[in-house]
Amino acid sequence: MAHEDRRLQVLRAIVQDFVSTNDPVGSKALAERHDLGVSPATIRNDMAVLEEQGYITQPHTSAGRVPTDKGYRLFVDRLSAVKPLSAAERRAIERFLDGALDLHDVLGRTVRLLAQLTHQVAVVQYPTLSRSAVRHLEVVQVATTRLLVVLITDTGRVEQRVVECSAELDRDDVAELRSLLNTAFAGARLTDAAGKVPDLLDTAPPHLRPLVAAVSAALVETLVEPGEDRLVIGGTANLARGLTDFPGSLRPLLEALEEQVVVLRLISEVDTGGAVLVRIGEENAHEALTGASVVSVGYGTEDRALGGLGIVGPTRMDYPGNMAAVRAVARYVGQILAGS
Amino acid sequence: MAHEDRRLQVLRAIVQDFVSTNDPVGSKALAERHDLGVSPATIRNDMAVLEEQGYITQPHTSAGRVPTDKGYRLFVDRLSAVKPLSAAERRAIERFLDGALDLHDVLGRTVRLLAQLTHQVAVVQYPTLSRSAVRHLEVVQVATTRLLVVLITDTGRVEQRVVECSAELDRDDVAELRSLLNTAFAGARLTDAAGKVPDLLDTAPPHLRPLVAAVSAALVETLVEPGEDRLVIGGTANLARGLTDFPGSLRPLLEALEEQVVVLRLISEVDTGGAVLVRIGEENAHEALTGASVVSVGYGTEDRALGGLGIVGPTRMDYPGNMAAVRAVARYVGQILAGS
DNA sequence: AGCTGGCACTCGCACGGACAGAGTGCCAGG
DNA sequence: CCTGGCACTCTGTCCGTGCGAGTGCCAGCT
Numbered sequence: 217m218a219h220e221d222r223r224l225q226v227l228r229a230i231v232q233d234f235v236s237t238n239d240p241v242g243s244k245a246l247a248e249r250h251d252l253g254v255s256p257a258t259i260r261n262d263m264a265v266l267e268e269q270g271y272i273t274q275p276h277t278s279a280g281r282v283p284t285d286k287g288y289r290l291f292v293d294r295l296s297a298v299k300p301l302s303a304a305e306r307r308a309i310e311r312f313l314d315g316a317l318d319l320h321d322v323l324g325r326t327v328r329l330l331a332q333l334t335h336q337v338a339v340v341q342y343p344t345l346s347r348s349a350v351r352h353l354e355v356v357q358v359a360t361t362r363l364l365v366v367l368i369t370d371t372g373r374v375e376q377r378v379v380e381c382s383a384e385l386d387r388d389d390v391a392e393l394r395s396l397l398n399t400a401f402a403g404a405r406l407t408d409a410a411g412k413v414p415d416l417l418d419t420a421p422p423h424l425r426p427l428v429a430a431v432s433a434a435l436v437e438t439l440v441e442p443g444e445d446r447l448v449i450g451g452t453a454n455l456a457r458g459l460t461d462f463p464g465s466l467r468p469l470l471e472a473l474e475e476q477v478v479v480l481r482l483i484s485e486v487d488t489g490g491a492v493l494v495r496i497g498e499e500n501a502h503e504a505l506t507g508a509s510v511v512s513v514g515y516g517t518e519d520r521a522l523g524g525l526g527i528v529g530p531t532r533m534d535y536p537g538n539m540a541a542v543r544a545v546a547r548y549v550g551q552i553l554a555g556s
Numbered sequence: 557m558a559h560e561d562r563r564l565q566v567l568r569a570i571v572q573d574f575v576s577t578n579d580p581v582g583s584k585a586l587a588e589r590h591d592l593g594v595s596p597a598t599i600r601n602d603m604a605v606l607e608e609q610g611y612i613t614q615p616h617t618s619a620g621r622v623p624t625d626k627g628y629r630l631f632v633d634r635l636s637a638v639k640p641l642s643a644a645e646r647r648a649i650e651r652f653l654d655g656a657l658d659l660h661d662v663l664g665r666t667v668r669l670l671a672q673l674t675h676q677v678a679v680v681q682y683p684t685l686s687r688s689a690v691r692h693l694e695v696v697q698v699a700t701t702r703l704l705v706v707l708i709t710d711t712g713r714v715e716q717r718v719v720e721c722s723a724e725l726d727r728d729d730v731a732e733l734r735s736l737l738n739t740a741f742a743g744a745r746l747t748d749a750a751g752k753v754p755d756l757l758d759t760a761p762p763h764l765r766p767l768v769a770a771v772s773a774a775l776v777e778t779l780v781e782p783g784e785d786r787l788v789i790g791g792t793a794n795l796a797r798g799l800t801d802f803p804g805s806l807r808p809l810l811e812a813l814e815e816q817v818v819v820l821r822l823i824s825e826v827d828t829g830g831a832v833l834v835r836i837g838e839e840n841a842h843e844a845l846t847g848a849s850v851v852s853v854g855y856g857t858e859d860r861a862l863g864g865l866g867i868v869g870p871t872r873m874d875y876p877g878n879m880a881a882v883r884a885v886a887r888y889v890g891q892i893l894a895g896s
Numbered sequence: 897a898g899c900t901g902g903c904a905c906t907c908g909c910a911c912g913g914a915c916a917g918a919g920t921g922c923c924a925g926g
Numbered sequence: 927c928c929t930g931g932c933a934c935t936c937t938g939t940c941c942g943t944g945c946g947a948g949t950g951c952c953a954g955c956t
Contacts, residue, residue, distance in 0.1 A: 219898090240948095242948050242949085243948075243949080244947085244948075254899070254900085255899070255900050255901075256900095256948095257899075257900055257901070257902090257950095257951095258898085258899055258900070260948090260949065260950075261898095261899090261950095263949090264949090264950080274948090274949090275908095276907065276908065277907055277908085277948085277949075278905090278906055278908070278946095278947065278948045278949060279907085279908075279947080279948070279949095280947085280948070317778065318704070318716050318717055318718045319716070320716065351696060352694075352696045354692075354706065354708075356691060356692045356708055358691065358712070364658070364708065364712070364714075366706060366708065366714060368696055368704065368706065370698075372698070372704070372716075372718075374704075374706060374716045376658050376659075376660065376714045377657060377658055378657055378658045378712075438657065451814070452810050453807050453808075453810035453811040455810075456805050456806050456807035456810055457807065465796050466796050467793050467796035467797065468793075470792050470795075471793040474790060559927090582918065582919050582920085583919075583920080584918085584919075594928070594929090595928070595930075596919095596930095597921095597928075597930070597931090598927085598928055598929070600919085600920065600921075601921095601928090603920090604920090614919090616936065616937070617919085617935060617936055617937090618917095618919045618920055618934090618935055618936045618937075619918080619919070619920095619936080619937075620918080620919070620920095
């Protein structure tokens with residue numbers, strides 16, 4: 217239908233205007249700023265229908281209309297094309313991420329870059345341990361009965377854990393332990409690590425068994441458990457910009473960001489197909505995220521997802537632009553990490 | 557003088573009342589809430605003098621008085637005793653920090669604890685690399701021409717760095733490199749590391765020299781340079797509580813916190829004697845910190861300072877309580893890190 | 897049918913004046 | 927040197943008004 221179609225154009229125009237001005241938008245302003253080819257009166261009729269359908273709402277009688285979560289959803293799904301990045305933005309991405317020294321550095325730069333491109337809070341997940349494999353295990357004695365076990369994954373993560381031992385250790389024990397662990401685990405996916413422990417215990421010389429058991433238990437416990445996945449968060453200062461966007465205050469949101477676990481769940485639940493995922497307002501099903509949207513995507517190489525990254529901002533955000541930025545950054549990061 | 561003395565009591569009362577109520581405090585309220593033994597009229601005279609001397613000011617005619625930075629300074633220096641922590645707080649500290657697994661964990665818990673105790677933003681510096689010594693160096697090959705060098709310090713820090721090599725590497729080279737580096741650097745203070753490089757190069761077999769040079773250069777560059785010192789920051793949600801405390805907005809402050817370098821300077825410049833340092837408002841000499849105070853102290857063992865920790869909050873804060881919390885937490889952390 | 901211009905209506909908000917309350921400075925008296 | 931009293935100043939608040947934006951509806955036009 218022609219009606220239907222124009223009504224959607226009206227919705228798109230409302231979203232665009234409201235995102236850029238933060239003022240409820242009225243029929244007259246719409247007719248002026250967008251070539252819809254019809255008069256304000258007609259637009260009003262369309263708006264009445266859109267409101268009826270729940271896509272827009274008016275804060276109070278005789279103010280303009282504002283998109284609802286449902287309205288944004290429709291906009292994202294059917295009315296917006298992912299905006300290509302400008303040449304300057306592409307260059308900025310390259311410049312920003314080139315010359316990173318290690319994983320920590322790459323992710324730190326990524327989060328700053330993303331925050332800067334989108335003017336929102338940026339979140340980057342460290343490559344999931346559960347999808348990583350062991351590259352090397354190092355064991356260092358830090359006290360007579362204490363070991364520091366360092367795990368280096370093929371994704372570049374370096375994780376540490378102190379293990380308390382019941383008996384005193386000598387240098388040879390430690391060296392043997394190290395080589396045992398490495399032969400047993402090298403190249404193994406971390407999810408498979410737990411399964412290898414019995415074998416390892418069998419092959420270990422008897423006097424080392426308690427030690428091996430303690431260390432592998434610690435490894436499995438801390439490194440394979442979910443929740444050990446880390447986040448880098450940046451750009452929280454951007455929250456303070458649009459104070460009007462977060463009615464109560466931004467305190468609950470800041471708390472949720474520090475909590476990490478909430479955000480982690482949002483960021484890590486990414487589509488494996490590499491599509492950008494958008495969660496709008498209530499869809500996040502978390503009180504602190506009232507009025508907030510999350511745009512996230514997985515990053516990694518073609519054959520392997522490493523983790524997720526994304527942004528958190530007010531529902532009133534530039535979805536096409538932010539989706540493009542998130543996707544582009546994820547691609548670059550995947551590329552860089554693949555090469556290292 | 558009796559006058560002088562009472563005038564200071566008045567100042568103390570003003571600071572205390574203003575901190576707890578956030579309202580400019582007037583002579584009448586002061587006389588009611590504090591047993592100063594004199595009438596409001598007399599207090600008014602004292603207040604006039606205090607204002608003359610620059611310790612207090614009135615936001616506008618006929619509002620109460622508010623302490624100036626100078627007033628807080630005097631309060632901290634001469635009018636307040638460090639408030640002892642309650643038993644509950646001591647228990648909370650122990651409970652919170654016990655059972656930490658490694659350095660990362662200890663510092664993470666510390667920052668949450670401090671934020672919770674003080675209701676301010678908490679900042680904890682990782683043990684300074686420049687005051688740490690090498691416990692172990694690990695070298696792992698991650699690509700044909702790429703090495704991951706992992707440094708483990710005696711303070712429990714684990715730092716990584718990727719080094720690009722000009723020539724292809726084989727397994728034996730890497731093993732030899734590892735043992736060379738460890739014999740050369742083990743136990744050495746990181747500040748002395750640079751000095752040991754020439755010796756190391758002399759003892760290295762010729763075919764490894766370029767490699768050794770590259771790796772040690774990278775080590776010195778990234779690990780000894782200042783600026784590589786890391787911070788853990790937590791409790792930013794607390795900033796959103798007293799929005800009134802940060803007039804413009806809290807954006808510049810959030811930016812400064814993300815900047816890290818600014819805060820790092822403030823936190824790391826601690827008194828070696830172990831005294832709690834308080835910087836009030838303008839004393840911080842940084843625009844973003846207008847209206848903010850920093851309470852910091854060094855932590856470490858008796859014979860060695862490791863780093864600094866502290867809090868950042870509005871000038872209108874509970875100095876005695878926060879100073880006590882910061883000091884107590886630093887002591888516990890020092891203790892824990894000494895034992896590991 | 898569907899669009900359009902016109903019109904009456906509804907609110908929120910900004911402006912302005914009046915008012916109450918808090919707090920001060922000063923002064924004369926104890 | 928302190929105190930009670932008093933006049934003064936200022937801000938925040940409340941209320942009433944007017945304006946403007948925006949809407950919904952209707953009759954007429956294409």
